[in-house]
Amino acid sequence: MRLLRELAVAVMLLVIVGVLARSGAGRFVLPVVALAVAAALVALLSKRPAYPRTAVGPRTRIIESAAESADVACVECGSPATTRRRYVREWVVLGVPVVLLDDGENPVCDAHRD
Incomplete structure (x- = not known):
């Protein structure tokens, strides 16, 4: 839409x-x-580009940060999450994100971080 x-x-x-x-x-x-x-x-x-200057088309970035609260559960096993992994899928032209296609957040624990 x-x-x-x-x-x-x-x-x-x-x-x-x-x-x-x-x-x-x-x-x-x-x-x-x-x-x-x-x-x-x-x-x-x-x-500063989010992607290489030659990037054109759909691209995905993953941004990791520490989980703020202790009551967030890991999406893989349900244990307390230590890292918040945010993914962003964007349409890119010359390394510059033009259109946001999809985004979301996945809290993970240290065991499932890789």
Whole structure:
């Protein structure tokens, strides 16, 4: 459902750009929009990438941190969890996450950490 919504937004933006290109106002608006898009692209590419700069397509990251509370149980065996493992599946372009596809959290104990 999220993909259909994003596709609809992309089509609407293309229609707006098409209308602007045919009108007299587009002569002023489109260069400003192009500069804003270029500045946003430069800002994104100047940040430290989450993935290698050549990465394109769906990618998964796993982020580990210590479990905050002791009452959280391991998803494998049910014993108290010591580590919180967060996974993030994203669509990536040039190493920059563009769309979040899936995410979640799995608390695990030391025995099931590997």
